[in-house]
Amino acid sequence: MVFDSLQAFIAMGGHGPFIWTCYAAFLIVMVGLVFWSFQQRRQVIAQSLRQQRIEQRKAASTPVSPSESELT
Amino acid sequence: MPGKWQWFHKLGSPRWFYGIADRFNPLLLGSALLLLVAGIVWGLAFAPPDYLQGNSYRIIFIHVPTAFVAQSVYIMMAVAGAVTLIWRMKLADVFVRSVAPIGAAFTFLALFTGAVWGKPTWGAYWVWDARLTSMLILLFLYFGIIALGSAISDEKSSARAVAVLALVGVVNIPIIKYSVNWWNTLHQPATFKWTERPAMQMDMWLPLLLSVLGLYLFFTWLAFVRMQTEILHRERRTQWVRQLIQQRKG
Amino acid sequence: MHPARKKRLFMVLFLLAGVSIAVALATYAFRQNINLFYDPTEIATGVAPQDVRIRAGGMVEEGSVVRDASSLLVNFRITDYESSVPMEYTGILPDLFTEGQGVVAMGRLREDGVFVADQILAKHDENYMAPEVAEALARAQRRAGVEAHTPASSYDSASKDGKAYPTSESDGEAQGPYYSY
Numbered sequence: 001m002v003f004d005s006l007q008a009f010i011a012m013g014g015h016g017p018f019i020w021t022c023y024a025a026f027l028i029v030m031v032g033l034v035f036w037s038f039q040q041r042r043q044v045i046a047q048s049l050r051q052q053r054i055e056q057r058k059a060a061s062t063p064v065s066p067s068e069s070e071l072t
Numbered sequence: 073m074p075g076k077w078q079w080f081h082k083l084g085s086p087r088w089f090y091g092i093a094d095r096f097n098p099l100l101l102g103s104a105l106l107l108l109v110a111g112i113v114w115g116l117a118f119a120p121p122d123y124l125q126g127n128s129y130r131i132i133f134i135h136v137p138t139a140f141v142a143q144s145v146y147i148m149m150a151v152a153g154a155v156t157l158i159w160r161m162k163l164a165d166v167f168v169r170s171v172a173p174i175g176a177a178f179t180f181l182a183l184f185t186g187a188v189w190g191k192p193t194w195g196a197y198w199v200w201d202a203r204l205t206s207m208l209i210l211l212f213l214y215f216g217i218i219a220l221g222s223a224i225s226d227e228k229s230s231a232r233a234v235a236v237l238a239l240v241g242v243v244n245i246p247i248i249k250y251s252v253n254w255w256n257t258l259h260q261p262a263t264f265k266w267t268e269r270p271a272m273q274m275d276m277w278l279p280l281l282l283s284v285l286g287l288y289l290f291f292t293w294l295a296f297v298r299m300q301t302e303i304l305h306r307e308r309r310t311q312w313v314r315q316l317i318q319q320r321k322g
Numbered sequence: 323m324h325p326a327r328k329k330r331l332f333m334v335l336f337l338l339a340g341v342s343i344a345v346a347l348a349t350y351a352f353r354q355n356i357n358l359f360y361d362p363t364e365i366a367t368g369v370a371p372q373d374v375r376i377r378a379g380g381m382v383e384e385g386s387v388v389r390d391a392s393s394l395l396v397n398f399r400i401t402d403y404e405s406s407v408p409m410e411y412t413g414i415l416p417d418l419f420t421e422g423q424g425v426v427a428m429g430r431l432r433e434d435g436v437f438v439a440d441q442i443l444a445k446h447d448e449n450y451m452a453p454e455v456a457e458a459l460a461r462a463q464r465r466a467g468v469e470a471h472t473p474a475s476s477y478d479s480a481s482k483d484g485k486a487y488p489t490s491e492s493d494g495e496a497q498g499p500y501y502s503y
Binding site: 124239261 | 334358361379416
């Protein structure tokens with residue numbers, strides 16, 4: 001470590017505000033990207049499941065075959 | 073079409089890609105975080121200060137990686153765009169869609185960290201020199217691709233329009249890269265070169281190298297995750313996606 | 323390759339070539355506007371317009387900085403090692419302003435050839451090194467008798483052994499005594 005103390009590390013020789021602003025922005029954007037991407041994933045899966053349930057219900061209510069071939 | 077192009081078409085199979093991504097994702101994320109944390113901690117706390125700039129130069133450990141990856145991502149998008157136009161491969165379009173927001177975010181970060189770094193070193197947050205301006209154009213290109221992609225609802229025409237824009241915009245990349253050599257700019261020439269000896273001493277350059285590689289791996293991981301999502305969405309009516317989703321639920 | 327694909331491949335290449343040529347021509351036509359600043363040679367040879375706000379950029383000549391004792395007025399010369407231009411500036415200089423380092427100044431060229439700046443930005447190069455390394459480099463260079471304009475041939479090491487460095491080709495010494503901090 002090139003800094004003598006934690007305070008010196010945080011102060012960064014007076015450049016602390018600039019450096020930490022950059023690193024905070026970096027962290028926020030990266031975490032935001034990941035969070036957003038997984039939220040999209042959950043949405044797509046939920047939507048797909050809903051779709052499947054609707055189709056299953058439809059298949060159950062209609063008596064025989066034609067819908068079945070549509071499903072597969 | 074069997075023969076020498078077969079591997080290429082197999083590469084275009086969304087299902088095949090989904091499995092590959094699943095297999096590589098943990099490894100990618102793990103090594104990305106390892107390298108990023110190592111590079112940044114080394115750069116922030118252990119690398120020596122610069123003789124001229126003091127500690128403010130430590131912004132370089134995120135500024136250069138984000139700028140570097142932002143440009144590489146655009147090149148990859150242009151290549152994928154060409155593949156979409158020539159081979160009509162769906163996976164190429166999935167790639168362009170999935171990575172455009174990541175590229176935009178990295179470009180924004182490069183501009184933002186550059187501006188914050190510019191204040192203490194140059195004395196200005198922003199100047200309209202060729203490097204900064206061409207980088208801003210890159211951000212707008214990313215925005216353009218995202219907007220164009222969501223504006224056209226037909227999947228095929230949307231894919232082609234986006235591919236053309238990605239391809240045309242790639243001329244901006246050599247301009248960004250060589251702007252500091254072709255014109256008078258306030259921005260200094262490249263620090264990070266693959267081919268030459270770096271203009272930086274080793275215990276500054278190695279942490280930079282680690283964070284560049286780390287960000288590359290992080291990008292790859294996030295791109296894979298987002299491409300998987302896009303595939304799940306596009307192939308939601310196929311049997312294999314239905315089964316996969318049922319399994320995930322169970 | 324399938325003929326249809328081959329055709330599309332050529333179209334893609336054609337598109338790329340066309341756009342590249344168009345952009346190359348446009349940037350060539352605007353090259354003077356894309357340059358952020360005029361360099362000292364352009365100013366000395368009259369390429370740069372007078373009485374218009376322009377930017378001038380170059381290296382701060384070694385030994386040319388003269389600070390006014392009672393105000394914030396600073397005189398110095400910038401050089402590209404071919405020509406040099408005298409500058410006048412009143413205000414606070416950026417931290418990185420040092421002899422031998424680059425600057426970009428915004429201002430006007432007066433009739434007497436002095437560039438009157440109202441804003442000074444520091445331009446640094448792509449070399450990063452630790453202070454000790456920079457100092458060692460400077461010492462080695464001094465020993466080898468290399469002309470000092472590389473980084474870290476800085477003023478404080480110069481004032482320590484009490485002698486100013488010879489300035490580059492141009493007649494910077496005429497501007498005044500060597501300034502030491």
